[in-house]
Amino acid sequence: MDSVIFQYINSFALKYLWLDAAAIFFANYFGWVLIGVLILFLIKNFRKYWKMTATAFISAVLARFIITEIIRWLCPRTRPFVLEQVNLLLPHRLTGSFPSGHAAFFFAISLIVYFYNKKAGILFFIASTLICISRVFSGLHWPSDILGGVVVGLFAAWLIHRIFRK
Numbered sequence: 100m101d102s103v104i105f106q107y108i109n110s111f112a113l114k115y116l117w118l119d120a121a122a123i124f125f126a127n128y129f130g131w132v133l134i135g136v137l138i139l140f141l142i143k144n145f146r147k148y149w150k151m152t153a154t155a156f157i158s159a160v161l162a163r164f165i166i167t168e169i170i171r172w173l174c175p176r177t178r179p180f181v182l183e184q185v186n187l188l189l190p191h192r193l194t195g196s197f198p199s200g201h202a203a204f205f206f207a208i209s210l211i212v213y214f215y216n217k218k219a220g221i222l223f224f225i226a227s228t229l230i231c232i233s234r235v236f237s238g239l240h241w242p243s244d245i246l247g248g249v250v251v252g253l254f255a256a257w258l259i260h261r262i263f264r265k
Contacts, residue, residue, distance in 0.1 A: 110186070166255060
């Protein structure tokens with residue numbers, strides 16, 4: 100099922116230049132926009148948003164650089180462009196693909212932002228979803244990699260939020 104969903108999403112790559120450009124932007128660069136917006140929250144009102152920004156970055160680092168790497172070490176999984184004929188839009192090293200580090204990182208940030216500001220959190224979730232779909236579209240991840248990364252990111256954010264709330 101994973102391969103079928105992957106092939107369907109990836110089949111749209113290399114058909115329309117504008118869609119490929121959008122996917123490359125979201126998959127590779129849009130995350131920096133989200134980080135910039137998070138920093139703007141902090142600059143706008145340090146007293147109100149310092150805790151949100153700190154917990155967002157701590158949870159994102161926990162999700163991406165600790166939990167994700169442990170899972171990748173324990174359960175290595177090959178990226179789709181190695182196993183199947185794909186429309187690859189972005190070059191990538193031959194690292195493990197499960198869970199998606201991008202999904203873990205940006206969904207962790209999104210949930211923390213949502214805890215502090217519901218409207219902004221929803222926008223962060225939408226942006227994170229666009230990043231993740233673009234990673235599949237670009238041929239870098241299986242859909243289940245994304246789902247695994249989302250679960251890791253949400254768990255890390257929930258855990259850090261509970262710790263900092265006390």
